[in-house]
Amino acid sequence: xxxxxxxxxxxxxxxxxxxxxxxxxxxxxxxxxxxxxxxxxxxxxxxxxxxxxxxxxxxxxxxxxxxxxxxxxxxxxxxxxxxxxxxxxxxxxxxxxxxxxxxxxxxxxxxxxxxxxxxxxxxxxxxxxxxxxxxxxxxxxxxxxxxxxxxxxxxxxxxxxxxxxxxxxxxxxxxxxxxxxxxxxxxxxxxxxxxxxxxxxxxxxxxxxxxxxxxxxxxxxxxxxxxxxxxxxxxx
Amino acid sequence: xxxxxxxxxxxxxxxxxxxxxxxxxxxxxxxxxxxxxxxxxxxxxxxxxxxxxxxxxxxxxxxxxxxxxxxxxxxxxxxxxxxxxxxxxxxxxxxxxxxxxxxxxxxxxxxxxxxxxxxxxxxxxxxxxxxxxxxxxxxxxxxxxxxxxxxxxxxxxxxxxxxxxxxxxxxxxxxxxxxxxxxxxxxxxxxxxxxxxxxxxxxxxxxxxxxxxxxxxxxxxxxxxxxxxxxxxxxx
DNA sequence: TGAAAGGCTGAACCGTGGTTCACTTCTTCA
DNA sequence: TGAAGAAGTGAACCACGGTTCAGCCTTTCA
Numbered sequence: 406x407x408x409x410x411x412x413x414x415x416x417x418x419x420x421x422x423x424x425x426x427x428x429x430x431x432x433x434x435x436x437x438x439x440x441x442x443x444x445x446x447x448x449x450x451x452x453x454x455x456x457x458x459x460x461x462x463x464x465x466x467x468x469x470x471x472x473x474x475x476x477x478x479x480x481x482x483x484x485x486x487x488x489x490x491x492x493x494x495x496x497x498x499x500x501x502x503x504x505x506x507x508x509x510x511x512x513x514x515x516x517x518x519x520x521x522x523x524x525x526x527x528x529x530x531x532x533x534x535x536x537x538x539x540x541x542x543x544x545x546x547x548x549x550x551x552x553x554x555x556x557x558x559x560x561x562x563x564x565x566x567x568x569x570x571x572x573x574x575x576x577x578x579x580x581x582x583x584x585x586x587x588x589x590x591x592x593x594x595x596x597x598x599x600x601x602x603x604x605x606x607x608x609x610x611x612x613x614x615x616x617x618x619x620x621x622x623x624x625x626x627x628x629x630x631x632x633x634x635x636x637x638x639x640x641x
Numbered sequence: 642x643x644x645x646x647x648x649x650x651x652x653x654x655x656x657x658x659x660x661x662x663x664x665x666x667x668x669x670x671x672x673x674x675x676x677x678x679x680x681x682x683x684x685x686x687x688x689x690x691x692x693x694x695x696x697x698x699x700x701x702x703x704x705x706x707x708x709x710x711x712x713x714x715x716x717x718x719x720x721x722x723x724x725x726x727x728x729x730x731x732x733x734x735x736x737x738x739x740x741x742x743x744x745x746x747x748x749x750x751x752x753x754x755x756x757x758x759x760x761x762x763x764x765x766x767x768x769x770x771x772x773x774x775x776x777x778x779x780x781x782x783x784x785x786x787x788x789x790x791x792x793x794x795x796x797x798x799x800x801x802x803x804x805x806x807x808x809x810x811x812x813x814x815x816x817x818x819x820x821x822x823x824x825x826x827x828x829x830x831x832x833x834x835x836x837x838x839x840x841x842x843x844x845x846x847x848x849x850x851x852x853x854x855x856x857x858x859x860x861x862x863x864x865x866x867x868x869x870x871x872x873x874x875x876x877x
Numbered sequence: 878t879g880a881a882a883g884g885c886t887g888a889a890c891c892g893t894g895g896t897t898c899a900c901t902t903c904t905t906c907a
Numbered sequence: 908t909g910a911a912g913a914a915g916t917g918a919a920c921c922a923c924g925g926t927t928c929a930g931c932c933t934t935t936c937a
Binding site for chain 2: 879880881882883884885886887888
């Protein structure tokens with residue numbers, strides 16, 4: 406029995422896989438999914454085309470994995486930032502929206518690719534999954550708000566989906582045009598937009614600009630924006 | 642000079658063009674842009690592939706024109722329904738949102754194709770144009786609301802874009818799953834969502850459910866939903 | 878009626894980029 | 908060391924669907 410898979414070979418296999426995936430992520434970050442060709446990835450990661458196919462069964466699977474790799478930490482950040490910790494639903498939604506927007510404008514090409522670029526069905530289904538993920542995170546916060554008596558009873562899933570869509574759509578224009586003019590104002594507008602959308606319990610006054618003035622919430626959100634957009638894949 | 646283009650030949654040319662375009666629209670309405678192939682269109686309209694190319698320089702141009710043909714009347718309806726006529730900005734936005742949603746759920750496959758299906762760049766750019774169109778219509782209403790002192794000063798273009806994106810995103814899930822369960826509730830939720838989003842002038846109470854109870858606005862919107870989704874192309 | 882000029886036809890063409898596979902190189906272990 | 912088998916290579920392959928074009932048909936008008 407002259408050959409057997411060992412820890413070393415396994416590590417090498419994983420290293421090569423990470424190398425390829427990381428390069429593919431770089432390609433997408435730089436030029437979107439339109440720039441993602443098996444040839445480019447192979448060349449960029451210093452292997453032959455065939456090798457790519459040793460680690461990924463098809464380009465579609467590779468692209469979907471790139472999408473997931475880029476999307477996961479984003480969703481995690483928003484999840485973390487909106488975690489239940491005694492804040493009001495409004496504050497939590499605002500924090501999530503701000504994190505979402507700040508990270509998008511910080512990496513516009515990648516954000517456009519992930520949010521809006523035309524992609525093949527495999528990636529599109531990952532995108533749907535991601536959107537559902539954001540929707541669920543926001544919906545959970547809305548549920549908490551309803552339970553706590555802060556918000557009126559409403560269809561939280563639909564409203565959450567609309568929030569996600571609203572943020573995405575309002576960001577796509579600026580992201581596409583590379584318009585870096587006054588990102589802060591854009592983010593502020595969108596955070597306020599999300600706050601306005603929340604169906605207030607009748608009788609309670611509308612809450613305006615709560616989280617903008619304070620420094621506590623801002624610190625959290627700035628931290629979020631500064632996190633890397635994906636884990637360093639080179640580290641195995 | 643034995644041949645000259647005449648009214649009759651011109652009419653025939655236009656008839657063939659309409660025939661092809663109409664068939665392409667039917668194909669998209671039934672199966673989305675993924676089902677749109679030059680072969681299918683040629684077969685469906687009873688001409689040869691080459692003939693399609695006599696009337697449209699490329700498939701991309703044909704697809705873009707299909708998109709425009711389907712999109713134009715939609716935008717017109719929303720424009721008409723939101724026209725300035727003494728109503729409050731809130732009422733106008735609600736009417737526009739309701740018309741948009743009702744027409745989308747009335748033709749789900751086409752709506753999904755127009756709003757969310759992955760498409761080639763030529764169609765995508767038409768889609769961007771359409772979204773800008775909706776955004777501008779809503780933004781104009783918001784401007785009016787600000788001028789009239791009904792709404793607080795805000796970035797109307799961004800908020801309008803977010804409204805459009807919110808409606809689209811919240812509709813895509815239901816449209817894709819063909820879930821016809823309780824369309825009215827969905828529409829009502831989204832109309833209320835749009836109303837909530839409007840930045841109230843400080844001091845004025847939040848306006849809830851204004852347009853849902855009355856009968857006047859409803860009549861307008863039902864009319865809108867019943868309009869054909871595109872002009873009968875067979876009629877020349 | 879017939880010459881001129883489009884229009885129509887559809888089988889063949891073609892470009893692109895993902896995918897394959899025969900071959901080489903490398904790793905393991907008796 | 909050498910046999911066994913995995914990993915890597917990259918030129919060739921191929922599928923697909925948009926696009927073309929030489930030949931035929933239809934319309935126009937002197």
